[in-house]
Amino acid sequence: MKLPERVLAVNLNQLGDALFTTPALALLRERLPDAHIDVQAGGRAASVLAGNRDIDHLYARPPRRGMSRNAALLRTLRAGRYDAVILFQSNLSYAILARAAGVPVRVGFAQNACGPFLTRRVPPARRGEHLVASYVRLIDAFCEGGEVPAAGHLPLKVAVSAADHAFADGFLREQGLTTPVVALVIGTTRPQKRWPEEYWSVLADRLWDACGARSLLIGGPDEAAEAARIRAAARSPLVSAVGHTDMKQLAALLSRCSVVVTGDSGPMHLATAVGTPVVALFGSTDPRETGPWHGAPDHPVRGSVLYDALPCAPCGKSPTCGGRFDCLRGLTPERVFAATASTLGVGTWDPLPVIPTTGGV
Template structure:
């Protein structure tokens, strides 16, 4: 899988397969960053791929799996990189997405496809792979391990007498990605949470210069001095913090789905992407969904007229 959010979507599918086939050996080919979060799931063998190595990563994977042949390959990420890596995996059944969702030529790298579905959340789309294997009963659980040290880190930053609100203001940085809410809006929401709910505010994020600047600006604009942990947590520490939180406020980003994994409510902020596909799976009722308006304004179509998964790439969104 190529992103933290995607791996969070897949974990309950893994739990479903473990329950349905308790004797099965499950192997997960995963990126280095994603493995930092879920690489210690019980009952799963992880083969870690360094995506920065390019073709050398392909040969690393081929070498690691050279003596193995699998009954089934679940090719769950339709991208050219994943397609290429899949060629290093020997399997009798090679299952991918249906024609409509098999992007970047995925259908040429598989010999079976899941049943077509037009409107599905990403988590439900991944559950289609279990259904193709005859498993209809879903195990909607994650159980991502957290050590005592991770949990203690979270407790050290929480006050038991106050509700904890985690503000994760930035999504991953990529070309033409306009998911982030203005800093002044986050500051106003943080101040409201403190003044009206006596909440403690923690701002989280990665270590990029952009995220550091974004968080610093929110802190400067806020009247109540949020705790700034941007660039100061590992993924496990962040998950432990989220588990302690009363709510997470975030645009379409990994912590939305990490919060789902630990059953923490999410207020998702969505305009450039459709939360019906990538929103917080268990918190849709609290999601701020401006995607229909953005689609009408910038794409000239209703959300029902465009492909699920299409994004709005306009800076003013």
Template sequence: MSHVSPRLLVAQTGFLGDVVLTTPLLTTLHRHLSPSSLTVLTTPQAKPLLDCHPVVNQVLVDAKHTEGQGVLGLWRMAQRLRRERFTLAVAPHKSFRTALLLLLAGIPRRIGFRQSPGWFLYHQTASRDSYRHEVERILCIMRAFGLEPEDCDRQPLVAYGHEAKNKADALLREARLDGTEPLFVVCPGSVWATKRWTVDGFAELIQKLTRDYGRVLLCGGPDDAPVAQMVHERSGQCGINLVGRADLPTFMALVDRAQLVISNDSAPMHVAVARNVPVVAIFCATTPSLGYGPYSERAIIVEKKDLFCRPCDRHGSPTCPRGTDDCMRQVSVADVLAGVKTLLANTRTKPMPVPFFVPE
């Protein structure tokens, strides 16, 4: 690698959780390469996760599922990247489309994974270790620069600015929360139905958290609204339903106020880890052995371990293949509360969240 500081592009257009788990790579690349600029290419949904990241100079959006889809959309995106005159591209995202896009963009040095369907379009490839956590699997790409995952920065980090902090403050004032009561963030949603714990389970959990521990903020994106509304109603409206009202940066700011986060195996779990907030993660159809568990020592995983059918798919399934929903139904409220109690006992004082950053 030349000592000349590269104009670096990192391409990660996966799910929200994938983007959070890529942030240690960003920190490592910044430290190891000292790029003249570091740009991330990601999805419109994930852009807010990176807008205030301290090592990211620019976030570009690839709307690959809408106006950017198809051959014409790919070509337009490639021309947009070409105008940036990047000298180095690193692609932790393994898709063939990503490899082809970087080739069409004319970036003179491109690095990707050997396991990518487009491996032959890269100048250099690195091998991913399938047995590792996804954070470390992504960091395997640093082998192209002579580093092993153990040599890298491995703490996920997402950040937000003053506007998000002010929005979070406004939502809490509206809910008549003055900061004196302990807060718990509960996230009942997931893109995949079999990764969602039951509505009744979340409802009972919220009732008991409210009775015994503090106030509950029900959080999630607009797509989570139907499930969240059912949870809210069945809990007797014990919690404060903010689902669909807090964008990603505002959600980060709310997470910073919380004693801990309780989430399915989904993006909020990873955001909590990236904000250094304890998390109780409920795994239903998926398992931590797939490599996507909370990458934190301040996390507890609750799951039904003795079901032979788990995991039924890498992402879970739209419906239970066996028609029983056992992996969801057999996770008890008592087990989740035990995780809450353990984390609270091990965290005598609320941890200081990592700082938030404001872009210049």
């Protein structure tokens, strides 16, 4: 088979999902070193992929759904004269547009009615399979086999500039923060992923009293009021970076922290990409599928994952508990403190609650 010379990968919109595709893009570049590889991505995904050396050109997708977004993709497909398109996102409209644009090779997951419009159909992610592994399978099918790199060769990637690191260092210096600094990511995309607000101040105080660790609140502008309430409830001197960074600055800031305590969120994957240990709190989602990724399914997680696997979990986007979220409420501040202190190297911790991320490539 003649190797494709011009490839467009249609990426996802969310921060974490986009980071999940970076190992697959690295594999694609390894398999096709001379190909021109473009990526179209939307929202925060485009910002976190900027500067990725496996990508030749990055197109930012319009923020609004509907005709404007579809028209932008069709223009990109036609102008780029691509001989292959890879659909990381199982979007029926995108599959139809790829065929309408006459792209000869169209690879994607056989779900959401996309199958008839694809030339290579890949089974979607299996239950318990990490999404990174499913994206790697997509590239493996696109390249028609070959040896998948060994464990540890496919980490998440984010390009952080010297200016981003300078911002992070300046912020920490201005706030008088020295190690150990523990980042507390209070924001998530859905309420069923959100650790109880009143737990954060308790955790911060325990870290300060027992470990001398300063806590740094992380979140977007929408979490500003919550951050203010957490700071008011705490005895310890909390610092807030909520709403003060862009994605790359946040990555740099997380790289300077000793540990990141977080729910299933984009910043969790940013922390993983820059090599900072995480204490990840899971409830409504399966950590085997979206948990911290460190290069391969059997690669050890730096830090820990707390997940009680209640009978109702994972409920995904359809919680049945009436908003109680017992899956997260059961992850008490004392349990999370013990895991965090152990990761800091200043305590011991019973590892029984930890569910390591697993999956198959």
